[in-house]
Amino acid sequence: AQTVTQSQPEMSVQEAETVTLSCTYDTSENNYYLFWYKQPPSRQMILVIRQEAYKQQNATENRFSVNFQKAAKSFSLKISDSQLGDTAMYFCAFMKRDSNYQLIWGAGTKLIIKP
Amino acid sequence: SQTIHQWPATLVQPVGSPLSLECTVEGTSNPNLYWYRQAAGRGLQLLFYSVGIGQISSEVPQNLSASRPQDRQFILSSKKLLLSDSGFYLCAWARVPDTQYFGPGTRLTVL
Numbered sequence: 001a002q003t004v005t006q007s008q009p010e011m012s013v014q015e016a017e018t019v020t021l022s023c024t025y026d027t028s029e030n031n032y033y034l035f036w037y038k039q040p041p042s043r044q045m046i047l048v049i050r051q052e053a054y055k056q057q058n059a060t061e062n063r064f065s066v067n068f069q070k071a072a073k074s075f076s077l078k079i080s081d082s083q084l085g086d087t088a089m090y091f092c093a094f095m096k097r098d099s100n101y102q103l104i105w106g107a108g109t110k111l112i113i114k115p
Numbered sequence: 116s117q118t119i120h121q122w123p124a125t126l127v128q129p130v131g132s133p134l135s136l137e138c139t140v141e142g143t144s145n146p147n148l149y150w151y152r153q154a155a156g157r158g159l160q161l162l163f164y165s166v167g168i169g170q171i172s173s174e175v176p177q178n179l180s181a182s183r184p185q186d187r188q189f190i191l192s193s194k195k196l197l198l199s200d201s202g203f204y205l206c207a208w209a210r211v212p213d214t215q216y217f218g219p220g221t222r223l224t225v226l
Contacts, residue, residue, distance in 0.1 A: 035214065043203055045159075045217035091158060102174075103215060105158040 002027045004094050006106035013082055014114050020067075021077045021109050023092030031097035034068065034075045039108075040088040048090070051075065053097075079111075087113045117142035121206050121218035128225055134179075134193040136221050138206030141187065146208040148189040149215060150181055153203045165189060201225045 003026045013019045025034070036048040051059045051068050058066050063080045079086055092106040118141045128134060140146055147166050151159040161174045163181035171181050178197060182190045189206060201224050207215040 033213070037217075042219070043153075043222075044219045045205060045207075047214060047216065050214055102161055102164070103159070107158050 002029070002094050002096065002104045004092055004104050004106040006090075006092055006109050008109045009107070010110040010112070012112040012114055015082060015084060017082055018078065018080045019082055019111065021079075021090050021092075021111065023075045023077070023106055025073050025075065025092075025094050025104075027073070027094065027096070029096050033095045033097065034066075035093040035095070035103070036064070036066070036075075036077045037091045037093060038086075038088045039091065040085075045091075049077065082113045084113050084115060087111060117208070117216065119206060119208055119216060119218040121204075121221050123221060124219065125222045126224070128196050128223065130198055130225055131195050134191070134196050134200070134223070136191040136204055136206075136223075138189040138191075138218055139187055140208045143187070143208070143210065145186060146210060147215075148183065149207040149209070150189065150191050151205040151207065153205060155202075159205065162191070196225045198225050 005024045007022055032053045034051045038046045038048045049059050049061045049064050049066055051066055058068050065078045067076045089108045089110050091108045094104040120139050122137055149164045150162040152162055153159050163171055163173055165171050165183045168183050168186055179193050204221045204223060206218040209215040
């Protein structure tokens with residue numbers, strides 16, 4: 001069975017700093033997707049970034065980028081020039097391709113951006 | 116563009132009362148639909164998913180049920196609520212077999 005581990009329950013950084021959230025996963029599959037979702041205080045789950053396992057190039061979305069290390073089964077999220085609006089819970093998630101489309105979720109990391 | 120709606124946004128119900136939460140998606144057809152529950156400070160637990168009208172798969176045995184009466188409508192129900200049903204309920208949709216997009220959620224408190 002697949003598992004997703006986020007080892008940092010909580011992190012805090014100053015505004016404008018760069019922060020990296022870690023995520024590791026365990027799977028024997030070769031074809032899968034990885035996601036980072038953000039959940040602000042409103043609690044709506046918002047997609048941050050998506051990575052397809054067969055793509056070696058790391059995904060980027062504006063200030064958000066990932067470091068995808070397939071052999072190490074690591075999928076960290078880097079937030080550059082952090083902003084107050086980045087304060088949220090961040091969840092890492094795994095989806096096996098051709099499964100019943102289930103997401104396997106990590107426990108989340110609470111990120112606080114301080115002014 | 117696609118939009119997902121959930122209502123109500125907040126609900127307070129007594130133990131033993133029935134429940135009906137609704138989720139609708141606009142701007143796409145034949146989406147996969149999902150119901151999740153999230154306890155405070157915890158991750159998401161998948162409750163049900165549906166790949167088509169009338170097709171419901173249950174992931175967690177409990178006193179909840181789901182139905183999909185129309186292509187873009189997904190309903191979560193219970194005949195008798197338990198205290199343990201309290202939580203934040205999220206609906207999501209996906210185009211096969213990819214990224215899930217979430218609705219704004221319903222906060223349910225069972226007293």
